Amino acid sequence: MQSFINSSVGRKMLVAVTGQFMILFIFVHVLGNSTVFFGGLNAYAAKLHSLPLLVWITRIIMSTVITVHVFFSIQLTLENWKSNPGSYAVSKYQRSTFASRNMIWTGALIGTFLLFHLLHFTFQVINPSFAASANMDALGRPDVTFMVISSFQHFISSIIYIAAMIALALHLFHGIQSSFQTLGINNERSMPFITKSGSVASVILFLGYIAIPVIILLGLLKGQ
C-alpha cells in the first residue's frame, strides 16, 4: 500500500500544515516589523539577535517548512495539470476564484520575493551602503531602522514589496480556508466563518505589511 507521502490526501495535508506554520510566522513577523513605527526596531532586532538559539531554531524550522510546502505544492500542481486536458471551448467557473486558480503563480511570486527579501534585509547585499551591519546607531546597535527607511525611500524597492504582498494576500485568500478544509478541521456550520476570517486575516496581513513601505514612501516616517 502507498505511504503517506505518496498519497493524494497526505501530501495535501503536508502543504496545508506547512502553510499554517508559515501563516503563524508571518503574523509574528508583521508584529515585529511594526516596532518601526514606535522607533523600537533597532531594540527589537538587537534583542532577537541576543537569542541565537531562538533565531536558529526558527530558521531551521522555517527552511524545512518552506521546502516541504514548495516541493509538494509543485508536485501536486504538476499532477493536476496532467489530469486536466483543459480544452473546453467554453468554460464557465461557478465557485472557484482567481486566487484559487492561481495558487502556483502567487506561490512562485512569493518564493521569488522571499529570495530577494533575504538578500535585501538578511544578507544585506542589495544596497550595501544601507546595510545595518555597516551602520551602527547611537547606542552601537546595527541600525535596522536606517536600512529599512533608506530602502523604502526608493520607489522600486517599495513597489517590489507591495507587489509581493498582493501575491501573498491572494495566496492566503484561498489558502487559509482551503487549509482548514484539507485538514478536515471544519464543518458546514463553521466553514462560512472560517472563510470570512481567512479573507479578513489576509487583508489585515496585507495592510500590516504594506503599511511600512507606503508610509515611508509618503514621507511620513523619516530617518534622523
Place this chain on the structure above:
Amino acid sequence: MNLTLYVWKQKSKDQPGELVQYDARNVSPDMSFLEMLDVVNEGLIRENNEPIAFDHDCREGICGTCSQVINGIPHGPQERTTVCQLHMRNFKDGDTIYIEPWRAKAFPVIKDLIVDRSAFESIIQSGGYVSVHTGGVPDANAIPIPKEDADISMDAAECIGCGACVAACPNGSAMLFTAAKITNLAMLPQGKVEAKKRVCMMTEEMLNQGFGNCSNHYECQAACPKGIKVSFIAKLNREFTKAVNIFSEPGE
C-alpha cells in the same frame, strides 16, 4: 424556437475531434435537452448524415448516464439538474449552445459526447463496498443508527456517479465522487469496519486512474446535479487522518 448548436464530434478515442455546427429548428420549450437532440438526430438520419452520439438511459435524473457540458457548465445552466431533466425553456430563441463531452484525462472520449467512465468503477472496486456474509435478511432495526448519521449517509448516497464533478474540476479530480462514497459507508456501523482501509485504497486508486488532487476550488459542488457537498471531502480528509499513522503502514 430555433437554436444554433456547436457540438463536439469525434469519431473514436484516438482521432482528433472538433466542434461542428448544427441548426435545431422548431424546438418546443417543453422538450428536454435530450429530446431536442433526438429531434436534431432524426433530421440528420433522414438526410443520411451521422447522428450525434450521446449517453442517456433513465431520462429521469437518477441513473447518471447523461453527461454533457452545456455552455461551459456540466449538465447545463440549471442548478441541481441532470441534462435529461433540463428543459428547453431555460434557453431563448436564437441562442447559441456549445455542447461538449466531460473532459478529464481519466475519462477518455469514446465518441462525440460519450466518455468512458470506467475509472469510477475502478475506484468503487478498490474499496467502495462492505464485506458481509450473505445469509438470511437481518432484522429491521437490529443495528440502531442515530437519525443524524443516517441522514448524512443518505445525503452522500444521492451521488449518481455521473462524473460532473470531475468534468467541472480544474484539476480533473474525483474527490467529490470518492468522498460521497466514503461518507456514505463511513457513517454507518456496517461501513466503519473497513473504513480505514477503504479511504486509503479508494484515494490511491483515484490517483492511479489519472484523476488529479483536490485543491478546494469547489467547482464540483456547484456542478453536482444531486447537491453533493464539499463537506463530504472534509469528511474524507478526516477519515484519512484516522486511517493513517505516519509511523506505520496506512490502513492497518
